[in-house]
Amino acid sequence: MTQFKQAEVLTFSGGLYNLLEPELSQISILDIAHSLSNLCRFGGHSRVFYSVAQHSVLVSMSVRSDLQFDALLHDAAEALVGDVPKPLKMLLPDYQVIERRVESALFARFGITYPLAGEIKIADKRVLHTELRDLTFNEPANWDELRDFTPLPERIVPLNPIQAKNLFMERFSSLYRPREQAPEIGNYGYTLE
Template structure:
């Protein structure tokens, strides 16, 4: 066995192959686990805050028919990490790989790219809210006209964020009656 395999072992025991994401088997539990243990903002928040919790919050503020897309919009980060946007912009090859992995994972859930613009709008609202609630005081506003949510985000630990994500997934599956993956 080569020391340079292009895959990683997932929580489910399956392997995820970065060079062949469309043939990899990834479960919703794998996604929830990866996102629950992945810190937003490269961990540079005042306390731990996961991509899983962020994803649930996005799913709660988009129109109901986009809730599953909102929940899964950062699915590639379950296997690739959540790189800070300024760093990601410097890595075009990473961005290409991320898009391929995102398309493969979303495709397993019947979601195609590009995502509805409402997802990006919700993501920006959450970003403004997260920067207000979870980052040190600052005066930088990237998105004029984007108002944060009224509610204050209370960060969850990974085990809570995993359950929060899975509960939201099952709630949406029950509501939409789609096949479970």
């Protein structure tokens, strides 16, 4: 039986990820894809289920080619700390510290430059505006910060978790190229379901 320490998260593959010492922990891309595909955006307050994995793929497809891999993993930390709605996240400074620590460790693991390029943040806002248009009941009037980010022209068609996981893994496989400082990742025996 697995022994849990206070700050460890059990991953899909059965590993333990230490949130206080993330740089010493290991996580597979399959753990990330599985978790993100089961996390619903907007804390579940959307018209239908829509995953962080699908969101990540859309952001990845919305940036220039040299940033697509980084954009795909821009929310990878949420596989371990959850997708906390921004208004709540802003009230939890300790959570923000842990999230940044986990994010930094994951980015180092996959060879992603930290902090992320500004273009990824812009694409993230565009996709968010698109999600609000397509997946919520109405755009909040007080979200003036998004008015400068034109939604994508295409409508979002939400995928179920298995479809989102497969799409995320396909995108990862097509974009991943080992970088000098990143350890070899492998596919962990993953096959499409």
